[in-house]
Amino acid sequence: MIRRTTIVTTPSATHRSVPLRPRSGGRVLVAVALVVALVLPLAYLFSQVWTTTGDAQRFVVSERTGVRYAEKLTTLLARLAAAQVATASGTTVDAEAVRSAVKEVDELDPRGTDPLDVRERWGPLPAQIENALRQKGRGQAAQRAYAGPIGLVHGLIGKVGDASKVVRDPELDGYYLVDTAVLRVPDVLLDVGQLGSLAFGATTAPNTRVAGPAPQIAVVQDRVARSTEAISLGLRTGADDTSSDTLGSGVLKPLDELVAAVDGLVRSSTSLATGNKAAPAEVRAATTVVNETALALGEAVLGEFDTLLERRADDLASERLTAGIAIVIAVMIAVVLPWLRRIPGRRRADRAALSTPDIVDARDLLGPELVTSGPKARTQGRQQG
Secondary structure, eight states, rough: OOOOOOOOOOOOOOOOOOOOOHHHHHHHHHHHHHHHHHHHHHHHHHHHHHHHHHHHHHHHHHHHHHHHHHHHHHHHHHHHHHHHHHHHOOOOOHHHHHHHHHHHHHHTTSSSTTTTHHHHHHHHHHHHHHHHHHHOOHHHHHHHHHHHHHHHHHHHHHHHEEEEEEEEGSSHHHHHHIIIIIIIHHHHHHHHHHHHHHHSSOSTTTOOOTTHHHHHHHHHHHHHHHHHHHHHHHHHHHHOOOOOOHHHHHHHHHHHHHHHHHHHHHHHHHHGGGGTTTTTHHHHHHHHHHHHHHHHHHHHHHHHHHHHHHHHHHHHHHHHHHHHHHHHHHHHHHHHHHHHHHHHHHHHHHHHHSOOOOOOOOOSOOOOOGGSHHHHHHHHHHHHH
């Protein structure tokens, strides 16, 4: 018997890749949810920081505007006080210094924006100051002539302090600086002008004593002494509590000079009651020294305060920049992170599909009668035997 053997050759393996069917809609929703979850809280915090720092920046800008006005108005007040004493004593008035100070105040607002709403009060002042400069009366007549312009300038300094918010500065050292520059120094300058004019109104002749103005002189002396004492206490307290490196060295020296000048003014004005014929000249010289030292202290204090405001503005700008960079980085991470998660996962799926073949033996696809070799054929032979 002849056995016919049929050999069927089949490929050893057939590789079949698994098609990738990503759910694109689900991935988009996940990405959007991730972006919202990361960015929304940061955006809220960023808006709060941005709003807070913006308000603080506008506060600082307003304060620095007030510093410029206060500086020029204080100079004008000092020049008017000096002119008042000079007129009362019958000496030459430095009218050009007064007019120059008026011009500097006018030039603070060249475009007419009036940021501190001071134009209404300032408008009539230059004409009144010019009228006072033409005053030829001595003694108390000079005091009355200059009382109006000096009082208006003094009040305008307070108005500037309120409108520019410098009197509400939140820092402790800034508070003492503002208290000195906007409140105390103008008080000293106003009282010095009054004291000088009263001193020359108290004597009609070198050796003649007039008792009328003496009580007024004592009152003004007391006001000057109290204002100086408050300045000294406030600045020394501020120098102890400040973080500035220049507050002590820049302010305390002119403070000591003012204290010494006020002591000299009190001694010379007190000697008027004794009929000292040299007292009026001594008072005039002492008022000049107090006027100049008070003005120097005011300029030093305002300069130091402006330096503090400048540093504060720089810190606020840095905070806003940091907040902006942080929100940009957060948005970038939230947008890029889903893509960073998606790309490696897809590559791993592709590698898994290629490394796991679906192997099929061709003999399994044939009928039993056609298989004549291999393990399956031997099994069938044993069953037939």
